[in-house]
Amino acid sequence: METFFCAGCGRIYLEKSERCGHCGGEMEQRPASGRGIVYSFSSVHMGAQGMPTPYFLVLVELEEGGRILARLADDDESQPSIGGKVVFSGLSDTGPVFRMF
Amino acid sequence: MRGVSIIGAGITPFGVREESLVALGAIACKDALGDAGLTPERIEAFFLGNFAGQAFVGQNHIAPMVAHAAGLGAIPCTRLEGACASGGLAMRQGVLAVASGQVDFALIAGVEKMTSAETDETASILAAAGDVAVEASVGSTFPALFGLIARRHMYEHGTTREEIAHVAVKNHAHGKLNPNAHMQKDVTLPQVMDAKPVAEPLGLFDCSLISDGAAAVVLCPTQMASAHHEKPVEVLASAQASDSPALSDKRDITSFYATQKAGEEAFSQAGLSREDVDLAEIHDCFTVAEIIALEDLGFFAKGEGGRGALEGMTKLGGAMPVNTSGGLKAKGHPVGATGVAQIHELTLQLRGEARARQVPGAEVALAHNLGGSGATCAVHILGATG
Incomplete structure (x- = not known):
């Protein structure tokens, strides 16, 4: 990555x-390794116009430093936790997507 | 610079209002002028806070429209936009205009009309108060940004869900005593804790209300104030600071640097300490935001702000009541009006006219108005006279 x-x-x-x-x-x-940890997260139930809910937002702290706001992959059913490890999974219409691992 | 005082305050009831955006602004202006006993032609400058007239009702350029509707003359009319701090910025520009000697009489108003838009449309309009390129485009709304902030605050500082929920219970209890509040009813702790989730850990009752409304105040030099009102309220400090709105740009998302800076500057201008403040209107756009602001302003140590509502210190009758108006939570949050409505509430309190929600003997009060996720902050400190 x-x-x-x-x-x-x-x-x-x-x-x-x-x-x-x-x-x-x-x-x-x-x-970049594409790896990071969850700095914070929120499950969004009432979202922005035209965005189906629910979805998880994750503020990711990248291994190399710096933070990025991203989505957790829709098919990722793991419950995020602060400090939990995530890996970059690709770009979507709504920007960067990460997965728990 | 000369001293500035408030000699008139006006407001419309907050809630779902039939009047147009411009008419709401004009009603609050006329109310404030009447309170000051001034005819509109005495006003020499007009400053209006409004966040998103274009997005909500398709109307921009509203400062001269409100001024015309309120009967003001061909004076300079300026609209200020700083997201949810738009009203606080208008107040500060008015204070500067009078303090500098540029004008003697300034009218300040704030107005927003939000309830004609659908909820998801409103969420998208409000999301533009954040950094759209890296936040709204990913699906963040304001509840989502404050959900991320709340989660981190709980993690880092041990703040509990219950402490956060108590802010809503307290502010609704206050709003019940305010005849101009959008929601004049109590909510219970279980109602807040078990409410429909909006952006976890925040639920429906952690969010401020989508409201229509307007507020206005009249300013003049302190040396002239007692000729116009028997209980003028003195502006002891007017401060403003900024930061990047994007959470990903902030080193710490459990504090707002702009609040810390504006707060320090305001206390320095006023020459007062935290213990001198009798009551405050704090920008509770979300329950957790009140807790963070109380910490950032120095009323509580970092991580201790949750004790305010939980232990009753910030409740009417407590050591320093916060949001006696009901706050954005219960009084309502017509975005551009909020900063001026805070000044309106504190003006009533410092005159001893707040009736059922009066803080006895109130002499010094603080207003904290936050824009977006902390990119703009205005802090005013007001003092009673006589």
Whole structure:
């Protein structure tokens, strides 16, 4: 897995772009293990417009540092816990998806 | 800079209102002007807090519209947007305009009309107060962001679900005493704990209300205030600070840095300590947000904020009552109006006019208004006179 790191503001992206979407800074490509731990999580029952519920949001702290807000894979039936290990599973229409492992 | 005082306060009842966005604003303005005994043409500048007129009812550019509807002259009219802190920002700009000597009489209002949108549409409009690119696009709503925050607060600081739920019980008990509150009824601890989940660990009764409403206040120099109102309320501090809204950008999601900064600045301006504050209106957009704000403002040590409602310290009759109006939780949260409505409530309290919810002998009061997931914070400290 590759991550794209903004040297300007420190944001981490999983999709490649020339410039940071937040501060316009230049992006550095960095290899990443795709592993992280759950920093916090919430099961969302009343969601945003057009998004079927329920779904799990996880704030993931990546092994290499930095945090990303992501979805837990819909077919992952394990109950997340803070500190629990997760691994990147891919990008969806709603951004990054992780699985417990 | 010269001292600034509040000489008039007005409000509409909060709830599901038939009036238009502009009419609600105008009603609150006329109420405040009447309270100050001023004709509209005396006002020299108008500042209006509004978050999302365009998204909720298809109307932008509402500051001059509200001003016209309230009978103000061809004066500068400015709308401020800082998500849920829009009203607090309007208040601060008005204070600065009078303090600097630019104008003598300023009118401040806040207004939102939210109930004409469907709930999921409202959730999406509110989600735009966060960082859409990395939060709303992933499916986060405001309850979800505060669900993540609550979960981490419980994990790091041992805050219990029961402590969080007690904030709702307390604020509903206060709202029952406020004839302008959206919900004037009690909720029990089991009702809050067992409510339909919205974004776990938060349920329906942990969330503030989707409301229509408006509030307004009139400001003038302190040296002129006693000629216009028998009980003017002095603005002792007006502070504001900012931070990134995205949770993933924050080192610690169990505190809001903008609240800490604005709070420190406000206490420094006022030359007061936490013990001097008799009551506070705290931005309880979600139950857990009241706990975090009480910690960030220094009223409780980190991780101890949950004791406030649980042990009754922040209840009417307690050491420092919080959200005597019912807060956003029970009084309602018409987003742009909230910051000004907090000032309205504290003005009544410091004049001794809060009736059934009066804090006896209240002399110093604090208003904390938070935008989004902590990207904007306005803190005001007010003092009674005479």
